[in-house]
Amino acid sequence: MSLSEQEWRKEQKRVDRVIQTIHGQMTVLQKEIGGVKADIVDIRKHFWDDIRVNVDDPGEAAETYASIKQQAEVLSERERRHRHAQKRLKTLEKLHSSPYFGRIDFVEDGEPSPQRIYLGLTSLLNENKEEFLIYDWRAPVSSLYYDYGPGPAQYDTPDGTITGTMELKRQYIIRDGRIRSLFDTGVTIGDELLQEVLGRQAGTQMKTIVATIQREQNQIIRSEGKRLLIVQGSAGSGKTSAALQRVAYLLYRHRETLKADQILLFSPNPMFNSYVSTVLPELGEENMAQTTFQEYLERHLGQTFQLEDPFTQMETVFTTMDEPGYAFRIEGIRFKSSHNFMAILDRYLSWLQQTGLIFKHIKFRGKTLVSATQIRDRFYSLDQALSIPQRMEHLVDWLLKELKKQARLEQTKPWVEEAIQFLDSETYGQVYRKLLRKQSFTEDTFDDYEREQRLLAEGVVQERFKPLVTGVKQLRFIDIPAIYRQLFTDPALLSKWSSADLPRQWKAIAKEAVKKLDRFELSYEDATPYLYLKEKIEGFQTVSSVRHVLIDEAQDYSPFQFQFIKELFPRASLTVLGDLNQSIHPHAAGTDFASLSSLYGAEQTEVIRLTRSYRSTQPIVQFTRWIIPGGEAIQPFNRDGKKPTVTKALGKTDLAHKIADRIRVLQAAGHRTIAVIGKTARECREAFEALHDEITLRLIDKETASFQTGAVVIPSYLAKGVEFDAVILYDASRKQYGRKSERTLFYTACTRAMHELHLFYTGEKSPLLAPVPAELYVEESE
Numbered sequence: 001m002s003l004s005e006q007e008w009r010k011e012q013k014r015v016d017r018v019i020q021t022i023h024g025q026m027t028v029l030q031k032e033i034g035g036v037k038a039d040i041v042d043i044r045k046h047f048w049d050d051i052r053v054n055v056d057d058p059g060e061a062a063e064t065y066a067s068i069k070q071q072a073e074v075l076s077e078r079e080r081r082h083r084h085a086q087k088r089l090k091t092l093e094k095l096h097s098s099p100y101f102g103r104i105d106f107v108e109d110g111e112p113s114p115q116r117i118y119l120g121l122t123s124l125l126n127e128n129k130e131e132f133l134i135y136d137w138r139a140p141v142s143s144l145y146y147d148y149g150p151g152p153a154q155y156d157t158p159d160g161t162i163t164g165t166m167e168l169k170r171q172y173i174i175r176d177g178r179i180r181s182l183f184d185t186g187v188t189i190g191d192e193l194l195q196e197v198l199g200r201q202a203g204t205q206m207k208t209i210v211a212t213i214q215r216e217q218n219q220i221i222r223s224e225g226k227r228l229l230i231v232q233g234s235a236g237s238g239k240t241s242a243a244l245q246r247v248a249y250l251l252y253r254h255r256e257t258l259k260a261d262q263i264l265l266f267s268p269n270p271m272f273n274s275y276v277s278t279v280l281p282e283l284g285e286e287n288m289a290q291t292t293f294q295e296y297l298e299r300h301l302g303q304t305f306q307l308e309d310p311f312t313q314m315e316t317v318f319t320t321m322d323e324p325g326y327a328f329r330i331e332g333i334r335f336k337s338s339h340n341f342m343a344i345l346d347r348y349l350s351w352l353q354q355t356g357l358i359f360k361h362i363k364f365r366g367k368t369l370v371s372a373t374q375i376r377d378r379f380y381s382l383d384q385a386l387s388i389p390q391r392m393e394h395l396v397d398w399l400l401k402e403l404k405k406q407a408r409l410e411q412t413k414p415w416v417e418e419a420i421q422f423l424d425s426e427t428y429g430q431v432y433r434k435l436l437r438k439q440s441f442t443e444d445t446f447d448d449y450e451r452e453q454r455l456l457a458e459g460v461v462q463e464r465f466k467p468l469v470t471g472v473k474q475l476r477f478i479d480i481p482a483i484y485r486q487l488f489t490d491p492a493l494l495s496k497w498s499s500a501d502l503p504r505q506w507k508a509i510a511k512e513a514v515k516k517l518d519r520f521e522l523s524y525e526d527a528t529p530y531l532y533l534k535e536k537i538e539g540f541q542t543v544s545s546v547r548h549v550l551i552d553e554a555q556d557y558s559p560f561q562f563q564f565i566k567e568l569f570p571r572a573s574l575t576v577l578g579d580l581n582q583s584i585h586p587h588a589a590g591t592d593f594a595s596l597s598s599l600y601g602a603e604q605t606e607v608i609r610l611t612r613s614y615r616s617t618q619p620i621v622q623f624t625r626w627i628i629p630g631g632e633a634i635q636p637f638n639r640d641g642k643k644p645t646v647t648k649a650l651g652k653t654d655l656a657h658k659i660a661d662r663i664r665v666l667q668a669a670g671h672r673t674i675a676v677i678g679k680t681a682r683e684c685r686e687a688f689e690a691l692h693d694e695i696t697l698r699l700i701d702k703e704t705a706s707f708q709t710g711a712v713v714i715p716s717y718l719a720k721g722v723e724f725d726a727v728i729l730y731d732a733s734r735k736q737y738g739r740k741s742e743r744t745l746f747y748t749a750c751t752r753a754m755h756e757l758h759l760f761y762t763g764e765k766s767p768l769l770a771p772v773p774a775e776l777y778v779e780e781s782e
C-alpha cells in the first residue's frame with residue numbers, strides 16, 4: 001500500500017529525530033571511550049608505581065599481593081567498560097544509517113490508546129531514558145511484528161501472555177538516514193520487501209534477515225524449553241538463516257548468563273564456516289564458536305591415525321562407481337554408520353565388561369615391567385559392578401604404584417650409576433637442588449655421599465620413568481586399535497550381536513578395515529565408531545561449558561555422530577537443521593530425522609518444518625522440485641526470473657565453449673557470483689582446465705578457506721549450504737547423474753542458484769530430469 005506524501009514526511013521527520021538522538025549518544029560514548037582508554041593507558045603505565053614489592057616478609061608479601069590484585073581488578077573493570085562501550089558504539093553506528101525497519105501500532109486489551117513500537121537491530125532509549133525510540137527485534141513485544149498482521153494479536157512475556165489488537169504494521173527501508181521505501185503490510189512480512197531483498201545479488205558472506213523474518217522462521221528463532229529442536233526444511237527455506245538469528249536471540253534473551261563462546265556451530269566445511277561467520281557480528285553480537293566434525297575427529301585421532309576426511313570419502317565413492325571395490329565400500333559405509341552397528345558396539349562394550357579387553361605391556365629399556373596379561377587380570381579382578389572407565393581409574397592407581405615399586409628396584413641397576421656419571425653439570429645441579437629442597441642434610445649424618453648417590457639415582461630413574469607415568473595417566477596401556485580390530489577378525493562375535501544380517505560382503509569389508517588399521521589408517525566411516533568405542537572405554541571427556549550446539553546440514557551426520565555429540569556436550573541443548581533431499585553422504589541412506597527424537601525422547605524434542613523456498617526464483621524452484629520425490633510440497637516464493645535452461649553440447653570442447661559463452665553473458669547481465677558446479681573434484685579439475693584459458697575463474701577445493709566473488713568451479717559437495725547468483729551444472733548427463741543415488745547430489749547442486757540456473761550436458765541428459773515438465777525449462781540443443 002503506498003502512503004501519502006504527508007505520512008512519508010512525518011515518518012522521515014521521526015527518522016531524523018531518532019538519528020539526532022543516536023548521534024548524541026554516539027558523541028557521549030566516544031568521549032567515554034576516550035576517557036576510559038586514557039585511564040587504561042595510565043593504569044598500565046603506572047601499574048607498579050604504588051606497589052611495593054616485598055616477598056621476603058610474609059605479611060608484606062600478602063599486602064603486595066593484595067595491592068597487585070586490586071590494581072588488576074581496576075584495570076580489568078576499565079577494559080570491560082571499554083569493550084562494552086566499543087561494542088555499543090559499533091551498533092549505534094549501524095543504527096545511525098538505518099535506525100529501524102518496522103513499526104507496529106498495538107493496543108493492549110484494557111488500554112485506551114495504541115503503543116507505537118519501532119523495531120531495529122537494538123533498543124534505543126530517548127535522552128531522559130523514559131521512552132523506547134527503538135525496540136530490539138528480539139524483545140518479547142517485537143514478536144508481534146513477525147507473527148501477526150493487523151487484527152487480534154498476542155505475544156508472550158516472562159510474566160504471561162499479552163493480548164490486544166494490532167492496528168498497523170509498517171515496513172521501512174532506510175539507508176544513510178533516508179527512507180527509501182515505506183509500506184504497510186498484511187500478515188506475511190511484506191512480499192515487496194522480501195522481493196527486494198531476495199532479488200539482490202549473492203554475496204561472499206551470508207546476510208542477516210531480521211527485517212523479513214517469516215512467521216515459521218520466528219518460531220525457530222524463539223523456540224525454547226526443549227533439549228532438541230529439529231528443523232526440517234527444503235533447500236533455501238532459511239534454515240541456516242533462522243539458526244543464526246536464533247543464536248542472536250538466545251544471546252539477547254540470556255545475556256546475563258550466556259556468552260557467545262558457549263555456543264558451538266558444526267558446519268559442513270571450513271568454507272561454510274567463513275561464509276556464515278559475519279552474520280552475528282552484523283547483528284551486533286560476538287560470533288559463536290564454529291567447527292566441523294572432521295576437525296574434532298582430527299584433534300582426537302589425528303595423532304594415532306592417518307584419517308580420511310569426508311570429502312575424500314565422497315570423492316572416492318563418486319569416482320569409483322564402476323570399479324570392483326565400490327559395492328562393498330558403500331555397503332561397509334552404510335553398515336558402519338547404522339543404528340545396528342551402534343547397537344553392536346554397545347553389546348560389544350557390555351561383553352568387554354566381562355572379558356576381551358586388550359592391553360599393552362608396559363616396557364622399560366626393552367624389558368616388560370607390567371605385562372598385558374597382568375594388567376588384564378587386574379582389570380577383570382576389579383568389582384564388576386563398576387563401569388569400564390571407573391575400573392580404568394582404579395587400574396591407573398594400581399599401575400602408578402606398580403611403577404613406583406619398579407622404579408625403586410631400578411635404582412640399583414648398573415645403568416643408573418652410569419647415567420649419574422654422565423649427567424651434565426646442569427642436570428646434575430638441577431637434580432641435586434631439587435633433592436636438597438626435599439631432604440635437607442642434617443649435621444649428624446656421616447653418609448652424605450651415599451645419600452647423595454641414592455638421591456641422584458632416584459632422580460635419574462624418576463626422570464626416565466616420566467614418559468611411563470604420563471602414558472599410564474593417559475591410558476596408553478589400553479590397546480584401542482586392537483580392541484576395534486577384534487570386531488573385524490572374529491565374525492562370530494559380530495553376528496552374535498547384530499540384530500540384522502551382516503552385510504553380504506562382510507568378509508571384504510572386514511579385511512579392508514583390518515588392512516587399514518594395520519597401516520594406522522582410518523577411513524571416514526570407521527572414525528566415529530572407533531572414537532565412540534574409545535571414549536566408552538576410557539571415559540568420555542565431556543565439554544560442559546558449551547550450552548548450545550547447532551548442527552547444520554544434519555542429514556549428513558550418522559546416528560553415531562549424533563550420539564557422540566550428545567554425550568560430548570552433556571549440558572547443551574541442540575538445534576539440528578537439515579533436508580533429507582540433500583543427503584549427499586554415502587552413509588546417509590539410512591539417516592532419518594524421526595530416529596533423532598530418540599536422542600532426548602519425544603517430550604524433549606520439537607520439530608519444525610519449513611516448506612517455502614526463498615533462495616531461488618519461482619521458475620527455478622518449479623523446476624528443481626520435480627527432481628525429488630514429494631517435491632510438490634515445496635512452495636516457491638513469488639519472485640520472477642528466467643526459466644532454467646538445459647543445453648546439449650557436442651563434446652567436451654563444445655561444452656567448454658558453450659559454458660564460457662554463458663558465463664560471459666551472465667557477467668554482462670551483472671551477475672557477480674557464478675558457479676560452475678561439477679560432481680566431483682576430479683570433474684572440477686577437468687572443467688577448470690577446459691575453461692580457464694577462455695575465462696577468468698577460480699577452482700575451489702576442500703582446502704579453500706573462503707569465498708570470493710567472480711566465477712568459480714566448485715564440486716557439488718562443497719557447494720552445500722551456500723548460494724550463487726547463477727549456477728551452471730557442468731555436465732548434467734546420464735553418465736554423471738544416472739543413478740538414483742546421485743539424485744540428492746544433483747538436487748543440491750541445482751538448488752544453489754538464486755537467479756539463474758543453466759544445465760549443460762554431453763551425450764545423453766540425466767534421467768533425473770525426466771519427470772520435469774518440458775514447459776518449465778528451455779531446451780537449447782545446438
Ligand SMILES: Nc1ncnc2c1ncn2[C@@H]1O[C@H](COP(=O)(O)OP(=O)(O)OP(=O)(O)O)[C@@H](O)[C@H]1O
Nearest residue numbers: 209212213214235236237238239240241614615721
Ligand atoms: N526471511 C527471510 N528474509 C530474507 N531472506 C531470506 C529469508 N529466509 C531465507 N532467506 C534467504 O534465502 C536464502 C536461503 O537461506 P538459507 O541458506 O538460510 O537456507 P537453507 O534452508 O539453510 O538452505 P539450504 O538447505 O539449501 O542450504 C538466503 O539467501 C537467505 O538470506
